[in-house]
Amino acid sequence: MYEMLLKWGMDSLSKFTGIKGEHELSIIREAIATKNSIILERYKECWKQYDALADLCIAVDEELDDFLKNSSETDGTAKSARVFIQGDLAKNFHPKYYRKVMKIRSKFDGGNDLISSYSMVFIDLINIETLVSLSKKKKCYSRSHICRLYRGLWTKYAEIIAIILRASSSDLRFWATDIPYVRHTDKWALVDYERILAGFESNSWSSRNRNYLSLESKKGVDRFWYDLDEYHANSKTEQKHAADA
Secondary structure, eight states: OHHHHHHHHHHHHHTTTTTSOHHHHHHHHHHHHHHHHHHHHHHHHHHHHHHHHHHHHHHHHHHHHHHHHHSOOOOSSHHHHHHHIIIIIHHHTHHHHHHHHHHHHHHGGGTOHHHHHHHHHGGGGGOHHHHHHHHHHHTOOSHHHHHHHHHHHHHHHHHHHHHHHHHHHTOTHHHHOOSOOHHHHHHHHHHHHHHHHHHHHSSOOOGGGOOOOGGGSHHHHHHHHHHHHHHHHHHHHHHHHHHHO
16 A cells, blocks of 8 residues: 555655656655555565464464363362462463563564554453453453463454554555654553453353454544544644643
């Protein structure tokens, strides 16, 4: 999409050759081409990191079976489930993979503010305390049920990143804008996070109960940019009032 828009922009600029000098026009062309190249590289790098994340999730899924075989069973109570999660799982399995996912997540900060915010906010899905809380709410007290839930959280995190990458690729503004919007996306991502977490708290694992992210619809994307414009307008008003005071 961006390459198509770039070509359109370059063709449009050529119409102003009679107004702008050829030297100035070539500088503008070079600037646009450079930004296009940077955006494409950032986009490709994000998908590269997503591939690493997907591979890590596969490793978690496969190696969790061996961990399960070599760990002690719970007695079926909430207390024993918490001990298992905060003890055996948290000490002997989780840290190795959590360190790796945090390294991958940090690299998403080089993409755009949207991907940075969602990867940061949703990393809490695979936090041990989140697993403890969900285990209690869903009454998952056996090793197998706990590990199934744990797998699901890792899978959901990778799914969220893929969705956000896809959503951002459909709207050039997420990549091309020079105005930082990370504070806005942090708040936006948190709302989606609470919705997704509520889905995990449900007793149903059916795909028919899937909770979609807000940016998976045109209405949601339009609302995102409308709210961002409102945020910037209010910020400018507040700054003006502060300067006049």
